[in-house]
Amino acid sequence: AAGGVHVVNNGAAALVLAATALAAGREIVISRGEMVEIGDGFRLPDLLVSTGARLREVGTTNRTTAADYAAAIGPETGFILKVHPSNFRITGFTRGAEVGELAGLAVPIVVDIGSGLLAPHPDLPEEPDAATALRAGAALVTASGDKLLGGPQCGLLLGRADLVRTLARHPLARALRVDKLTLAALEATLTGPPTPTATALTTDPARLRDRADRLAAALGADGIDARAVAGAATVGGGGAPGVTLPSAALSLPEPYAVALRTGRVPVVGRLEAGRCLLDLRAVPPEDDELLAGAVRAARPAAER
Known part of the structure; x- marks a missing residue:
């Protein structure tokens, strides 16, 4: 489903590279309900702003619609960012726009799925996965390789070939690159026997x-x-x-x-x-x- 793939040193780096290459000096449209803290005190809004991008917040903490995103798009929009809150849940009177609802808008949709699930998992029906997001119209998916994927610490960027090429050729990509051991471990994760994570899940x-x-x-x-x-x-x-x-x-x-x-x-x-x-x-x-x-x-x- 992905036209291209690039690997960096962790999930946060994948998002930083996407924001720097596609939206530095421009706007990233993001729901207020997806302005998450990703662990150890690192907050996603701070991470994105550090790249030189400006955040255009839409919706509310518990409800954001496709119309909210559409109304915020303008000449300064770099991309729409959808973030999966992978370490907490908001329940009750909630609403979130699905990738498919946003795919027709005139800007790229970047989806941070967080956990690194590459395809749907029968035991995790509500967990987003890269294949589904790409089929729904995401231009780019970012994820970690060391969570549900069960591989080494790394960041994955999957999506349109032209966008992945742009990211891979950006000067920042060299500073975020992984070594041969990480690539070997990632290859073994994808082609070898089931990982301990996969075994524990099933x-x-x-x-x-x-x-x-x-x-x-x-x-x-x-x-x-x-x-x-x-x-x-x-x-x-x-x-x-x-x-x-x-x-x-x-x-x-x-x-x-x-x-x-x-x-x-x-x-x-x-x-x-x-x-x-x-x-x-x-x-x-x-x-x-x-x-x-x-x-x-x-x-x-x-x-x-």
Whole structure:
């Protein structure tokens, strides 16, 4: 679906390159509801303004229509920017203009999907993906390679061949380029076996419960208060905000939380209702024995 692709060193860099090459000294039209903070205190409006672009805000925090965008377009418009709020959700009386509604306007549509999902995912029906955005009429899609894609930290720019060529030949592109190791890791992500992220997303909950039962039985035989419990895993990692997946966990007494974190093989769980839960969706099956060993090793400190 993409006529061209360019890779830079992270998702923020992809957006900075697009803004610099296409809108420096001009306007970027963006919804007020999509002026997000992307983490570690970095705010998208500040990032965009640093490129020399001016922001033309439209709509309101909770509702923006296609007519709002159309009314803001003028001779100074560089592009319309659609940003997926990948680390929070606004619910209730809301409205957002879809890419397809904006595609007929006389300026490029740049869509920052954030998480790096390249195609629709059956378990994440509300998460935007690059292929769908491009088919709907986006001129350019920016994304991270290290979130739902599960690859190395990098930024992806996909879209019209002429725009991607313009970005790749811009002087800033050299400062943002990636090295050969990143390119090799990205190639392996796209052509190799499923990534740990992909595997964790698609694991059968029944298999997780079987593993939890086996681990609880084995540890219980050693006198450890271990239980298999059902749970819900959060996707997280800058993608699919608010989405949970059915899962299973190993439940231990609360003191195990600290003992496991500080053990020789650190294990990080979560505390819930006075118990330490180790969610097995985040643990590869081949590491079950390693996990059991870490729990056994943590027992003296946890039961002190």
